Amino acid sequence: MGGLLGEGELKVNFRKYSYNKTSKLIFKSSQDGGLTKLRKKLTLTALFLFSFISLFSYDLFFSGGELVHFINQKLNISTSVKVVSFSMDDTISKNISAINHQIFLEKDGGYSGDLNLNIKYDKSLDGYLHQKYMIFDDKAVLFGTGNFTRSGLLSDLNIFIYTEDEKIVKVFLDEYENFQSGLFGDSKKVINERLNAAEFGKVKIVTGPSKEVLNSVLKEIKRSKVSIKVFSYSFTDPYFVHILEKASSNNVKVEILSDDWNKTYSSPLKYMVDIKIKYRNDIHAKCITIDDDTVIIGSYNLTYRAREKNDEMVVIIKNKGLANDINRKFDLLWQEW
Known part of the structure; x- marks a missing residue:
């Protein structure tokens, strides 16, 4: 699966469109090098295996040029896209505007670009529309922690x-x-789904505002035995102070990579006991890995507003490979700072 992931680098990319690009490169090489028929057959066999792998692969991205390139390539080969985000600008909107698109944004975040896009805004007066995902042709989804x-x-x-x-x-x-039905915040139907996904294994997806979001995350933290690694942009919720300190007191190694936003505002991070914390000026991720086998990822900041007010999405994935990939990135950033 390769070495350490750098910013903007993707993990696992064996999908069919990648296979097609790879096949062209391989056959160009075969013409230039005069490969034998046997080697050509072996090449075709390898390509078949890549195609097979593509049926059961996923892609993990960290922000950077590779991510933007991937999104633009997906938009170029898609006929429709559905977008949900707190805010949006023109970084990728040109390719969005070229196809059938529907966009929901938070009114306080909004669109800061110049194109004429089909945008609707959330109708909740209490909380933010804070989810971040993009659905391509109703057949694939890119979700995560960034707008x-x-x-x-x-x-x-x-x-x-x-x-x-x-x-x-x-x-x-x-x-x-x-959202399409005009349902936001407390008026919408809360989703709480447990899935057995071919790519990941056990997956739980929960939406908020709901108590189930908080309870689901706390439950995973409580079961930790060895380690907890936290990427945190905004951290103000006392529930998580208590549960993480309790885990630490039970000999679980707790490490937090926090944005320095928490130094400026009233975050309880500075009062936490026996927990290692490092600050950077670029952390916007909201992700927790537990015991090298569980990933909690989504739009959910560890805040009161996220818990009680916002339209949030949390995805809990039981997958060692995914957890290890994210942990390697965490450890790299931890060592840099």
Whole structure:
């Protein structure tokens, strides 16, 4: 699976469009090098295996140029896209505007670009529309921790996952249907789905505002035995102070990579006991890994507003490979600072 992931680098990319590009490169090489028929047959066999792998692969991205390139390539080969984000600018909107598109944004975040896009704004008066995902042709979804802006996709540290798993895509479509029906905040139908996904294994997807979002995250933290690694932009919720300190007191190694926003505002992070914390000026990710086998990712900041007011999405994935990939990135950033 390769070495350490750098910013903007993607993990696992064996999908069919990549296979097609790869095949052209290989056959050009075969012409230039005069490969034998046997070697050509072996090449075709290898390509078949790549195609097979593509049926069960996913893509993990960290913000950067590779992510933006991937999104633009997906938009170029798609006929429709559905977008949900707190805010958006023109970083990728040109390719969005070229196809059938529907966009929901938070009115306080909004669109800061210049194109004539089909945008609707959330109707909740209490909380933010804070989810971040993009559905391509109703068959694939890119979801994660960043808005579809220059800072969200390029400069700040965010994490995104792309999947074509039908069960996962359906859940995101169901949430999108809430917004399409004018249902936001407490008025919408809360989603709480447990899935057995071909690509990941056990997956739980929960939307808020609901107590189930908080309870689901706390439950995973409580079961930790060895380690907890936290990417946190905004951290103000005392529930998480208590549960993380309790985990630490039970000999669980707790490490937090926090944005320095928490130094400026009234975050309880500075009062936490026996927990290692490092600050950076570019952390926007909202992601927790537990015991090298569980990933909690989504739009959910560890705040009161996220818990009680906002339209949020949390995805809990039981997958060691995914957890290890994210942990390697965490450890790299930890060592740098």
